[in-house]
Amino acid sequence: MAHGISTAAPPARLALDKLGVLLAALVAAGALALPFATFRANRIVLGEPRDILGALDPAIAWTLCAVLAAAGLVALVRTPVRLRLAAGLVALLALLLAVGRAGTFLTPEGNTFARVSPASGFWLLLFAFALMVADALSRLALSPVKRLAGLAATAAVLAAILLSGSWDDLSMLREYATRADAFWREARTHVVLAFGSLALATLTGVPIGIACTRSARLRGPVLNVLNIVQTIPSIALFGLLIAPMAWIAATVPGASAIGIAGIGAAPALVALYAYSLLPVVSNTVVGLDGVPRQTVDAARGMGMTDGQRLARVELPLAFPVILTGIRIVLVQNIGLATIAALIGGGGFGVFVFQGIGQTAMDLVLLGAVPTVVLAVGAAIVLDALVEMSERPGVKEARG
Amino acid sequence: MSAGTVLRAATLVVLLAFLLAPEAFGPLFAPLTERGAPPIYVQADMLTLAVNHLALVFAAVFAATIVAVGLAIVVTRPFGTEFLPLSRSIANIGQTFPPIAVLALAVPALGFGAAPTFVALFLYGLLPIFENALTGLTNLQPTVRDAADGMGMTERQRLLRVELPLALPVILAGIRLSTVIALATATIGSTVAASTLGEVIIAGLLTDNIAFILQGGLVVGALAVLIYDAFLWTERRLARRMGRT
Incomplete structure (x- = not known):
């Protein structure tokens, strides 16, 4: 049965999501081409860029890569909105926890002058998955009460990460600690x-x-x-x-x-x-x-x-x-x-x-x-x- | 001639006089200074600062207009409708970033001077123009669109000859808002060493010289009011012309 080329998206399982193509490109660039963290011997000298594998111990680095790749794939292919939301949130959480680990991993034991800060790759990944979450949320068109609940949950998670001390080795928190x-x-x-x-x-x-x-x-x-x-x-x-x-x-x-x-x-x-x-x-x-x-x-x-x-x-x-x-x-x-x-x-x-x-x-x-x-x-x-x-x-x- | 027109013409004359010969206004500002401080900022030429200020603002607003209108066109075509809700929320969130933070964070990538200021003004200019372009392009009456289709116009012809011209007054209103915001925000650029009228104000803050703060503020305020009125006048003429044809 022959049929002409239609401009509408085919109903196949692997149809690409237009925004997803953009997101996947951002994720690939952020993870592969740009540094994940910057290490500096003190707070004002120029830093040395480190990619994901150079900034984390191997087990965590590969776990992070797997999570990012999976979430990127969910974004790339047409998938249900709730799955996209969940994948985006998991990827964001993984990024936030991993960047704290990078601080601990890169700072030499007992060194208080060294500074580890998130680099362009981290920010780009954060931006890409925040976009994915924002897109899923705007497609879900949540009620105001649910949006407020989501905001409260986000604030609670951020507070928990801050209080747990897992970001304490990052440069911004070092600046905070002294003041x-x-x-x-x-x-x-x-x-x-x-x-x-x-x-x-x-x-x-x-x-x-x-x-x-x-x-x-x-x-x-x-x-x-x-x-x-x-x-x-x-x-x-x-x-x-x-x-x-x-x-x-x-x-x-x-x-x-x-x-x-x-x-x-x-x-x-x-x-x-x-x-x-x-x-x-x-x-x-x-x-x-x-x-x-x-x-x-x-x-x-x-x-x-x-x-x-x-x-x-x-x-x-x-x-x-x-x-x-x-x-x-x-x-x-x-x-x-x-x-x-x-x-x-x-x-x-x-x-x-x-x-x-x-x-x-x-x-x-x-x-x-x-x-x-x-x-x-x-x-x-x-x-x-x-x-x-x-x-x-x-x-x-x-x- | 109405009182408003006279007032505007007078503002323009005084502004030009001040920019061309600021020293002549010395006696006017002298009572505000203490301990014999200079009443007029002479470390840089006032006219050059004003021209730099305007050039930076117009360049940023021009770039923001192209990007914002382009984006609005894309998300209102069938191809880009998927991006419509997301683009709205990004533009909204973007506006919550304080300009000084954008400036400071752009410095490591772009160095001190005009470049980070341009980036901040550009980002700030996007939202009002984008919102207005969206309103203009989506609020067209369906009958107008149908008529254009009935005349056998292609998508492209309909966009260029019908939709954009009808949306133009609303888009111009967005550009006007962005320009006025950018005129004021550009002064903050001087905290990262951009050569704008903010230099005069910051010199005043640092040396405790109210005369400098006042003259810098007044020049930027007068420029903003005059440019605002010029935009409004153009918008009204456009709206009237479209009503007639």
Whole structure:
């Protein structure tokens, strides 16, 4: 039985997955062509690259290769989504454990100067399998609750690996070990800066947004000013607040007692707050504008006062849009708070700038990795919350 | 002439005057300095810094536009639909990386200077353009597509003559967002020794000179506002022209 060449994928068992071809290529390049770990005699000299077989004892090296090859094969061929997810997760876990072993294997006994760090091959493999997992997750289209559970499980696994001490011989953790106190102090500052400015922006931005929808005269100028604030580069805004804050600290009685000063966290908090206002105010305006006119009329017909209508009808309906504004602000502030270190405001940026100054990339990573983890976590949590708030059942229960 | 137009023209004139002859503005900034510090940054030519700044921003946004629009076209064709959900989540996650971290991590591979800054601006520019190009290409009315097919257009003709022109105003809005973000982010490039207007601000932070911080910030802010308005004006003209034909 002859049949023409069809462009559709044949139903055979070994059909290739388009994304899988890309992933398999990345995995092959990461495992075969690029170094897995870098060994350096001390923290700032150039490193010697080591491939997988050179960075691990043979039994572990071959196990890792087998796991990577199997997961790569699952990616390459069209397979059920759940299998792809499982294979990607197993490969990620194997990579994370193996890189810790590489630290132990390559560091000479008792040597505290040597540094072992993950190299380009490791990062490429991590990226490839993270892509595979992300793709499987987006195809599964999990419910918000399941996504939150997945995030919590991931956090628990990472915490377990960290606490078990299996990464202790890696360069980033070596940098951490010598400044553990500073790390947690800056972490607290970072969180206070990002969440504190968000709380201030929400408490003031939502009322400003409500006022803008009630008065057309207010709306144009307020949004224009906030738009212009966004165009001022962050490092300039941080710097410009030093003088007025110092002046307030010097002249207003009691101001310096509550922590207001020209240098430090106070100007950073104000700068982050200034950047946060636009998304909160404009999303409040957009959300309230989007409430159907009939709904407002119906509420008025029921004899609700202005205040009741706002609290029981308009704000609950606008809530998902306002929450989206809050998500934008939180993710943006977690990233921007790194700049606060430039004006002595603290936060993870301290390690990034110290690292740039000493050309010590492990130190840069010590600041950058927690920032990214925090931002990604915040984005996942708030995306889930936004989606939950949009579901009609929840909305009715809340209203 | 509306008040807005007058204000914009005045901003442009003052900006150009400052870039061409910054020393003339010395008396204006002098009250902000202490202990006889210089009121105007003269270690590098202000105009050169501004030109470098703009060149870096436009190069990065141009590259980001080509890649983002190209990707959006691929994932909206039948061949690439499998990549659509994944490309969305990558672009989303990419935006959560703080620019300073991207800069610092690009330094070992690319050295200090403009190259790591270009990479950071490029990565940051991708998401807004990609999102908007996707919206523009997927929100077309099916009737328009059918009409193009009915006229016997090939896939390629339909893309070039119908879909892209209709999506253009939305894509331009994405480019506008990316440009404004990049203008501000480029200043951070000076922490890794890129020659941009950030140099002025950082010199001010290091020497405790508010005049430097203010002039650097104001020049970048004015550039951003003017470029934003120029984009908006072009978008409106395009939208109007398309409404007419």
